[in-house]
Amino acid sequence: MTKPLLEIDRFTAQFADRTVVRELSLSVARGERVALVGESGSGKSVTALSILRLVRQAQLSGRVLFDGEDLLTKTEQQMRGIRGADIAMVFQEPMTALNPLYTIGRQIAESLRLHEGLRPGAARARGIELLRRTGIPEPERRIDSYPHQLSGGQRQRAMIAMALACRPRLLLADEPTTALDVTVRQQIVDLLLELQAQEAAARGMAVLLITHDLNLVRRFAQRVAVMERGVLVETNETGALFDAPQHPYTRRLLDSAPRRAIEPVAADARTILDVRALAVDYRTAARGWRAVFGQSAFRAVHDVRLRLRRGETVGIVGESGSGKSTLASAVLGLQQPAAGAIEIDGLPLAALRANAGRRALYGRMQVVFQDPFGSLSPRMTIEQIVGEGLALHRPELARAARRARIAALLEEVGLPADALPRYPHEFSGGQRQRIAIARALAVEPELLVLDEPTSALDVSIQKQVLTLLTNLQARYRLSYLFITHDLAVMRAMAHRVIVMQAGRVVEEGETLQVLHAPSHPYTRALMASSMLTPMREPYERAHD
Incomplete structure (x- = not known):
C-alpha cells in the first residue's frame, strides 16, 4: 500500500x-x-x-x-x-x-530566493509566469502592484501564485x-x-x-x-x-441549508417603501481638465425603482460594487440622492430626514448590519445597546418598564434575561446578531434593512437567524429589504428579488421565477457561479 x-x-x-x-x-x-x-x-x-x-x-x-x-x-x-x-x-x-508595503512581485520573489536561490531577474520572470498561470491580467504590469491596488479576487490569485511558486507537494x-x-x-x-x-x-x-x-x-x-x-x-x-x-x-x-418557509404577502398589503427613479452620486477628487471645475461625481446608483409592501421581503442581489449597499444607505437616509424620490409609508424621505422628522423616520425603519462583531459597541452592556432606541423613542417609560421591555425583546430573539449586564465580547457571532435584531425591534419598526445579516455566520447559526427573521416577519408583518450575495439565502427569504449590476437594476421579479429562469446574462452568470444546490422541501416553522 x-x-x-x-x-x-x-x-x-x-x-x-x-x-x-x-x-x-x-x-x-x-x-x-x-x-x-x-x-x-x-x-x-x-x-x-x-x-x-x-x-x-x-x-x-x-x-x-x-x-x-x-x-x-x-x-x-x-x-x-x-x-x-x-x-x-x-x-x-x-x-x-x-x-501591504511590498509589491506582489517582491513577495513572490522572496520565496523563490529563499528556497531556490534565484537571482532577481529570474525570480521576476518566474513571478510573471505564475501570475499569468493564475489568471491575473497584464502580469507584466501587475507584478509591480501593491496588494491594495488589486481586487479581492486578484489578491487571492496572487496568494495562490505565491503558494505555488516553489511547486509544493x-x-x-x-x-x-x-x-x-x-x-x-x-x-x-x-x-x-x-x-x-x-x-x-x-x-x-x-x-x-x-x-x-x-x-x-x-x-x-x-x-x-x-x-x-x-x-x-x-x-x-x-x-x-x-x-x-x-x-x-x-x-x-x-440540514443547515436555508429552506424557503415564508408566508405569502396579503393581497391588500399597503406599500411601506416606494423608491422612484433613484440616482446616487459619490463625489470624487477631480483630475485633469475636470480639476478646473472642482470635484467630479461618480454615479453609484442609476434610475432604481422598487416597492416594498407590508409583510414582504424584497431581496437585493449583486456583487461588490453593484450599488446594493449604496441603495440601502439612501433608503436609510444616510446618503443624499442625486435624483429621484423615496417615500416611507407615503411620507417623503427628504422631509423625514430633516431634524424634526428624523425621530419619526427611525421609529419606522431600522437596520441590521453585516458584521455582528463591529456593529455593537464593546463599551456598552446589552441592556444599554438594546435600550438605546427605547430611551430616544419612548422617553416616558420608567426605568423598570424599560428594563422589562428589553428583557422581553431578548427573550423574543432567543436570549436569556441574564444577558442584560453582559458585554458583546461575551457572546458568539450568532448571539450578537440576535442582539442586533433585538435592538432593531425595540422601537417597533415596520421596515428592517438587512445588510448581509448572516454572511459572517456558520451555516447552522445562519439557519437559526434566518428562522428567527422568518418567525418575526410572520408575527409582526415586518417588511424586509434584504441585501445579500448569497443566492441560497435569497431563495429562502425573499418574495421578490432585484438583481443589480454596476448600479443598475438588470432584472427583477418573483424570486423563484428569477432563479429558475433568469432572463438577463448577468443573472444567469450569477446562477452558474453560485453552486446552488436543488431546493429542498419547506420545513415547518417553529411557533411559540
Whole structure:
C-alpha cells in the first residue's frame, strides 16, 4: 500500500485553558483533494496551522507525518526549509496575509530566493509566469502592484501564485473563497482544480481544504473529514457523505441549508417603501481638465425603482460594487440622492430626514448590519445597546418598564434575561446578531434593512437567524429589504428579488421565477457561479 503524503496520528492541540483538537487521525494521499469541514471553533484551522508549526503557545502532541517524517519533532530552522517549499498555504484573507508595503512581485520573489536561490531577474520572470498561470491580467504590469491596488479576487490569485511558486507537494487552503463574490469564488475554485490537476500529474501535489462551505466541498473535494469541537466525527468519500451522512453532527450540518418557509404577502398589503427613479452620486477628487471645475461625481446608483409592501421581503442581489449597499444607505437616509424620490409609508424621505422628522423616520425603519462583531459597541452592556432606541423613542417609560421591555425583546430573539449586564465580547457571532435584531425591534419598526445579516455566520447559526427573521416577519408583518450575495439565502427569504449590476437594476421579479429562469446574462452568470444546490422541501416553522 502506498504511503500517505500526510498522516496525522492522534494529534492533540492544547492551550492553557482548553483542548482545541483532540486525538485527531487523518491521512491525505498524494494527488488527493481532502476537505476538513466544521464550524467556527471546531479546530480545523488550528490543525492546518499546526501542520506548518505556526501555532504559538500551544502544547502539541501526537504525530504529524509528512512523507514519513514527523513535523512536530522538527526544529524551527528545519521548518523554514519546509514552509513554502514542500508545504504551502493559501490564507483566508489575502489583504491581511499579504504585506501591504511590498509589491506582489517582491513577495513572490522572496520565496523563490529563499528556497531556490534565484537571482532577481529570474525570480521576476518566474513571478510573471505564475501570475499569468493564475489568471491575473497584464502580469507584466501587475507584478509591480501593491496588494491594495488589486481586487479581492486578484489578491487571492496572487496568494495562490505565491503558494505555488516553489511547486509544493501539499497545499493547505484555509477558507480560500470566503470573502469573494460568487462569480469570483467560482473562478478561484476552477483555478484551484486546474492547478491541482496539473501539479498532481507532475509532482503528486495534494490539497487539504479548510472550509465551512458545503457547496464548495461538494464541488472540490474527493474526500471529506468532519470536525466537531476538536474531534473528528466522520470521514468518507464526498458523494457518500453527502448522500448518507452517518454522524448526527454531519446530518445537522447538511440540514443547515436555508429552506424557503415564508408566508405569502396579503393581497391588500399597503406599500411601506416606494423608491422612484433613484440616482446616487459619490463625489470624487477631480483630475485633469475636470480639476478646473472642482470635484467630479461618480454615479453609484442609476434610475432604481422598487416597492416594498407590508409583510414582504424584497431581496437585493449583486456583487461588490453593484450599488446594493449604496441603495440601502439612501433608503436609510444616510446618503443624499442625486435624483429621484423615496417615500416611507407615503411620507417623503427628504422631509423625514430633516431634524424634526428624523425621530419619526427611525421609529419606522431600522437596520441590521453585516458584521455582528463591529456593529455593537464593546463599551456598552446589552441592556444599554438594546435600550438605546427605547430611551430616544419612548422617553416616558420608567426605568423598570424599560428594563422589562428589553428583557422581553431578548427573550423574543432567543436570549436569556441574564444577558442584560453582559458585554458583546461575551457572546458568539450568532448571539450578537440576535442582539442586533433585538435592538432593531425595540422601537417597533415596520421596515428592517438587512445588510448581509448572516454572511459572517456558520451555516447552522445562519439557519437559526434566518428562522428567527422568518418567525418575526410572520408575527409582526415586518417588511424586509434584504441585501445579500448569497443566492441560497435569497431563495429562502425573499418574495421578490432585484438583481443589480454596476448600479443598475438588470432584472427583477418573483424570486423563484428569477432563479429558475433568469432572463438577463448577468443573472444567469450569477446562477452558474453560485453552486446552488436543488431546493429542498419547506420545513415547518417553529411557533411559540
